[in-house]
Amino acid sequence: MTADLAVAQLTERHRATLDKALQAIRTREYWSPHPEHPKAYGDGHGLDAAEGKAAFEALLGKRFAFDGSGHADQPGTDEWTGAEISPYGIDLGVSYPHADLDTLLAAMRAAMPSWRDAGPETRALVCLEILARINARTHEFAHAVMHTSGQAFTMAFQAGGPHAQDRGLEAVAYAYQEQTRTPSSAHWVKPQGKRDPLKLRTTFKAVPRGVSLLIGCNTFPTWNGFPGLFASLATGNPVLVKPHPRAILPLALTVRIAREVLGEAGFDPDLVCLVAERPGEGIAKTLALRPEIRIIDYTGSTSFGDWLETNARQAQVYTEKAGVNTVVVDSTDDYRGMLGNLAFALSLYSGQMCTTPQNLLIPRDGIDTDAGHKTYDEVVADLAAAVDKLLGDDARANALLGAIVNPQVRERLDGVASLGTVALASRSVAHPEFPDALVRTPAIVTLDGAKPDDEAAYLSECFGPVSFAVAVDSTADALALLRRTVREKGAMTVGAYTTSAEVERAVEEVCEEESANLSLNLTGGVYVNQTAAFADFHGTGGNPAANATLCDGAFVANRFRTVEVRRPE
Amino acid sequence: MTADLAVAQLTERHRATLDKALQAIRTREYWSPHPEHPKAYGDGHGLDAAEGKAAFEALLGKRFAFDGSGHADQPGTDEWTGAEISPYGIDLGVSYPHADLDTLLAAMRAAMPSWRDAGPETRALVCLEILARINARTHEFAHAVMHTSGQAFTMAFQAGGPHAQDRGLEAVAYAYQEQTRTPSSAHWVKPQGKRDPLKLRTTFKAVPRGVSLLIGCNTFPTWNGFPGLFASLATGNPVLVKPHPRAILPLALTVRIAREVLGEAGFDPDLVCLVAERPGEGIAKTLALRPEIRIIDYTGSTSFGDWLETNARQAQVYTEKAGVNTVVVDSTDDYRGMLGNLAFALSLYSGQMCTTPQNLLIPRDGIDTDAGHKTYDEVVADLAAAVDKLLGDDARANALLGAIVNPQVRERLDGVASLGTVALASRSVAHPEFPDALVRTPAIVTLDGAKPDDEAAYLSECFGPVSFAVAVDSTADALALLRRTVREKGAMTVGAYTTSAEVERAVEEVCEEESANLSLNLTGGVYVNQTAAFADFHGTGGNPAANATLCDGAFVANRFRTVEVRRPE
Structure with missing residues (x-):
């Protein structure tokens, strides 16, 4: 495999961050590698405010290009669709690929083996490179989140940028930790009294479940989307991103960066794909029942969340639904x-x-x-x-x-x-x-x-x-x-x-x-509606508002399975 | 709380074993604290062969007594039922409590708070005491397993005794590890530039889901039953044991010992209850849909396993079903x-x-x-x-x-x-x-x-x-x-x-x-159909034969949830 991004390079760039993230989920103290202040960006650290705004504006009124990275466009694209209008009144005018699902899902499945074989550490490091490149474009994401969710700029910048990136990194850390709790191999020697002991060499390998579907939401496309996306990708699963029709752009940018990094690291970019839907198409329902889809992450209404939990029986379904706080x-x-x-x-x-x-x-x-x-x-x-x-x-x-x-x-x-x-x-x-x-x-x-x-x-x-x-x-x-x-x-x-x-x-x-x-008794600068990655759990997964929390062991442990192979020694 | 069994005593007896089990699930090397040879028992270490046989024979032809420990009998018992006939031809003639479910389940729920508040370590130590007492009665269990499953004596002794106990201990180790990955409290200090940092004191507490239902099987009542039973109990959930009508006795013995230990340790014995069914009653179906039941462990036919997964939506459902090896x-x-x-x-x-x-x-x-x-x-x-x-x-x-x-x-x-x-x-x-x-x-x-x-x-x-x-x-x-x-x-x-x-x-x-x-290439003394706790995963949970493996993080992580409480500091 020839790759522009060698594992050694990824290790040098990101292993220390991964270790700090692993430490943070153990102590749950405050930690983030992603600066929160808009002025921290630019001047060598990603796009500055003006560059981010220009990058956002350059996207408007066009087909969203996935091949900017030099890699082939997504497979199976049969038309271009999209009708996002900003809550601030701008018609974004961006169109995105709609796909023939048979073609797209087959390509995504074909991308799995080398990603599976790369192992938990390489997958984590590639995910961290994706997050680092997303972080560098935080100013661009801020405008994209603002003009799809309606969040004010500062909130779109922080919650849609560094805070969302923190949640993604947290999911990668949990996924890495979960996959490495079991050693990759073991020698099993069982005493047999006076006879020779029984001996086996056993290998354990984390294997993905299949294609993971992210059904995005309108209000927090990145913050609510990144945990599932990165938890699934880090555990070896391809991820198909189906954004909310009103909030496609932030996740399209995410998919583009993910594809670019995967390609540079020598993996198939089709491990992360976007699918946009025609107005009123309701493609999530079709996708959710496809046998290739083995994991679903969903944020949205209780009625569709309940429908997914009841009907998408071939998949692990993680939902955040309505609640009354x-x-x-x-x-x-x-x-x-x-x-x-x-x-x-x-x-x-x-x-x-x-x-x-x-x-x-x-x-x-x-x-x-x-x-x-x-x-x-x-x-x-x-x-x-x-x-x-x-x-x-x-x-x-x-x-x-x-x-x-x-x-x-x-x-x-x-x-x-x-x-x-x-x-x-x-x-x-x-x-x-x-x-x-x-x-x-x-x-x-x-x-x-x-x-x-x-x-x-x-x-x-x-x-x-x-x-x-x-x-x-x-x-x-x-x-x-x-x-x-x-x-x-x-x-x-x-x-x-x-x-x-x-x-x-x-x-x-x-x-x-x-x-x-x-x-x-919150009376100062911390609010009941804000949680921080690494420190706080978002929901508990134990009441009707959500069946999973962001993020814990349960959120990642069933996204992969461990295959054991025993041989006599 | 006055308890005959103090935490200090349990710690002295079992903490080292728990630590070894935690080590074993990390290395997956051979380990077991439960001797496999029948002659290892007796003479100070539990019942010997003759005592075990006598204990088994003393159970036959009677009502199964739960109050031998001096604690009250199970609540809600409305009749006694049971019609086990050994595959070796003996009519066991034992009858077991059938219960009014409203009364029984209410009592089990009432038992939860102090068990929840005891925390993961005390729960693990109490579970290890239960397992140690089961281990001491391995000879008695061997006869009970033999005369319900039809296993030959040596297999009933080993698979129904130490190997099952190993699987139970393994589940306790996973449960303890999973609950203690998050600290019980943290100080969160977020810098705010020149302003004072934001500070919170946060506590995290593992809370149970609710009553856990174990639906036992005919062939391996203890080996297939112990993992779910101990995983749920160690994570704070009361466990209602509904054995297969042909294999009640081994699980009734288990419930009796669990109740005895829980009572001695100052907890409500109703944290573990047995419910037997009248011939043809099909009580599992009724129980599985009760709102109090939040976890189900099941081994048996694909048709009923699929039914549980589809219909018992209020519960986490762990199934081992049919397969073709x-x-x-x-x-x-x-x-x-x-x-x-x-x-x-x-x-x-x-x-x-x-x-x-x-x-x-x-x-x-x-x-x-x-x-x-x-x-x-x-x-x-x-x-x-x-x-x-x-x-x-x-x-x-x-x-x-x-x-x-x-x-x-x-x-x-x-x-x-x-x-x-x-x-x-x-x-x-x-x-x-x-x-x-x-x-x-x-x-x-x-x-x-x-x-x-x-x-x-x-x-x-x-x-x-x-x-x-x-x-x-x-x-x-x-x-x-x-x-x-x-x-x-x-x-x-x-x-x-x-x-x-x-x-x-x-x-x-x-x-x-x-x-x-x-x-x-197994050609010696290890067989494809045998797996060992701590070393081997039983199934993968990733194909239609089972949705869970024995035992891994996913098997325990969703049996409890973490509740976070934040306060300004």
């Missing part, structure tokens, strides 16, 4: 900090995160705080005021909120008055650069946990900038509702504010029993 | 060794192992051997002669064959003449001690891989003492048929005999692509 408000010794923290959590990306709190459970008799007892109405009004204050300046509001990702979110937001009393109305914010962007502040609606009529609202996911201040009879009632919500609807996050050790333990107990991650 | 015979430099090895593999426990070879693929032009070229007919005749010679002495035959486990196996054996030409007929062997035992030698039937009419026979599992010598056009044809068989029907084992490095590599390639474990 709750914050229990019992008491606080930093009332102002709590309000500010919650206001930020509700506002960030207009609440369009799977981790944004939806239901704030507040005792109707009010809560004790460092600023005195506050009634339910005061808490709601003070929170509304905190949101107003946070978003009072349009520049700051635009920087935090981003744009509404799609018409369904806007429709839900427009309909909130029918759900309950609007304590904080959503307002439009003008965007200085993109006049067609739909930027909206979050709404807060009051509901009553004791009213059966309100239950349908607070027990459904209302994805987007809508949260419910749910009045409950007591903290004990709040915990009962929290338990029921997590058990029946799932949750990616739970938050709680309390000064009582007893309440704290009671919330923890509910979270342990219902398998939900908990953030307690 | 193949041996490719290409060439050998030890013809006599090959014949002897295969004869033993076909005879052991009358071929009633999920790992017994079924299809021997032999080129119709014959094979090259150290004893000259042998035609297809010669190979078949010589193998038949080797089986005859191995089983020529009735005492030896009885010691190897054991008894036919159930009427279905006998019926299949009696019908072999309809499948093809019988090259070796099965004969009955008289048992000196148990005149009603049905002891039968294996049959070999010749089939033609080129005849479409023969395909139905060799592409179906014919569980029991029947193997097919399938004539193929070439070794390449044999490999094609091997591939198709593994892909469509699954395989727990593949064997091959060849002196050609090229053929060896080609067989390996098929096994790597279809995910099957391979034994090459």
Whole structure:
């Protein structure tokens, strides 16, 4: 095999990073090799801001080229499709390959043996080279993520760039560790008393399951996509990337870089392919049932996630679906900090995160705080005021909120008055650069946990900038509702504010029993809806919101199998 | 909590064994803490042969008592049932609790919190104490396994005793390792340039999924049952044991010992319960769909395994189902060794192992051997002669064959003449001690891989003492048929005999692509149908014969979830 990128070179570049990542998943302390600040890029470290913007703009209005690397284009391309329109109003005008699946999947399967035979370390190093090249183009990715997800630039840069790359690297580290827990060979010598011992030489080899399908999402195409993509690739599986029709570009860039690196390292670029779909084609459903597809990673609606889990029986299916995130408000010794923290959590990306709190459970008799007892109405009004204050300046509001990702979110937001009393109305914010962007502040609606009529609202996911201040009879009632919500609807996050050790333990107990991650008394610069790779688990995989967590052993262990060969010695 | 068995005591007794087990799963070298020889027991190390036999005989004809330990009997028992008749002809006459499931499952769920809070190390140590007490009663278990599975005494002793205990210990080691990969707490400190760093204190806790259901099998109640039982218990889940109606006693003994140890260690004995079923009740189907059941371990038919995987969607389902095991015979430099090895593999426990070879693929032009070229007919005749010679002495035959486990196996054996030409007929062997035992030698039937009419026979599992010598056009044809068989029907084992490095590599390639474990050129005292805990994987979990392997990270990683709690620091 002739390769421009030799293993020795990859080892020199990336083995130390892999070792640090392996260390980080053991200690779960803060670590990232990917700078978070836009100014850290350029001047020898990848594209700078202007280069990234230019690179993004150069993609618009064209067919997306996969052969820039000098390698052949994807097999089986039968037409070009794509109709992405930025939530900021730009028509991206990029078209992507649509494929004849028989041809494409056969090519992907044919690419497997040499990738399998390369072994876990080489695969990890190639994945790290892909991530390093993605990292170098973070500014370009930031625009691509911004103009597909609607995230504000800084968030698109960070969450779509270094944070997503961290999650990809974390998956590579878990995959490498899992595949190397078993030695590649062993001598087995079993004593037989006075007779000669029995002796075998045994080899163990990690083998892939088959083609892995990534079904991308609209809001976090890279952050939610990279873990599954890199977990599958690092365990030897080809990955077919089927992006959300509104958020193709960030994953197309990813596929292009992956193909380029694979080719340079002497592997078949068809180990990573993109498939775009014609409007309304619903190709994910067809793909999910193909016998070649043995792994599926999916982020999206509960209904399609459940469909995948029920019907794609030939595949390992990893899903992140809808949930209803709750914050229990019992008491606080930093009332102002709590309000500010919650206001930020509700506002960030207009609440369009799977981790944004939806239901704030507040005792109707009010809560004790460092600023005195506050009634339910005061808490709601003070929170509304905190949101107003946070978003009072349009520049700051635009920087935090981003744009509404799609018409369904806007429709839900427009309909909130029918759900309950609007304590904080959503307002439009003008965007200085993109006049067609739909930027909206979050709404807060009051509901009553004791009213059966309100239950349908607070027990459904209302994805987007809508949260419910749910009045409950007591903290004990709040915990009962929290338990029921997590058990029946799932949750990616739970938050709680309390000064009582007893309440704290009671919330923890509910979270342990219902398998939900908990953030307690956040009042500073960490928010319930943000998690960091290496340190935090994203979801638990143990409640209805997701059947897997990012990232742990279970997320990678079943993406490959170990084949044992025994020979007498 | 007052406990007769303090953690310090358990640590002193078992921590070193746990450490050795953790080492063994890393090196996969030979290791076992459980003596294999019957004479190793007694005289201070558990029951000796006479004591074990007496203990077994004292169980017969009675209600099986769970309260021998002084702890209360199982909750919800509404009647006593059981109709085990030994394949050796004895009516065991033991009755076991049938339960009201609402009562039983509620009690099991109520037992969870303190077991969860005990943490991975204490759980592992308690499991090791259970295994140590089971080990001390190996002679009693041997009789119980023999008189439910039909295994000959020595096999029942070894496979049902120390080997099963090894598999249980292996599962505990994997479970402990998996739960302790993440630290129990971490300090997260994220630099913020000139501002103060963000700081969090994070705790991580392994939490159980819920009640785990073990659906036992008839042939290897302990060997196939212990891995799932101990993997689930060690990860914090209560385990409900639903044995095969013909093989209740070995698992009832297991449950009794587990309850005794749990109680002594200060935990609720209801963490491990037994449920027997009335004849024809089919309680597994009811149990499998209960919302409390979150994990299922099953060994048995493909049809029920598939049903579980499709329908028990609320649970993690681990299945070992039917498969068609193949041996490719290409060439050998030890013809006599090959014949002897295969004869033993076909005879052991009358071929009633999920790992017994079924299809021997032999080129119709014959094979090259150290004893000259042998035609297809010669190979078949010589193998038949080797089986005859191995089983020529009735005492030896009885010691190897054991008894036919159930009427279905006998019926299949009696019908072999309809499948093809019988090259070796099965004969009955008289048992000196148990005149009603049905002891039968294996049959070999010749089939033609080129005849479409023969395909139905060799592409179906014919569980029991029947193997097919399938004539193929070439070794390449044999490999094609091997591939198709593994892909469509699954395989727990593949064997091959060849002196050609090229053929060896080609067989390996098929096994790597279809995910099957391979034994090459076994001619001595190791057999294709035997695997050892810590060293060998049992199945791969990657072909239709099983969706999990015994034992690896994937077998344990999804039996618990990690709940994270973050607090500002």
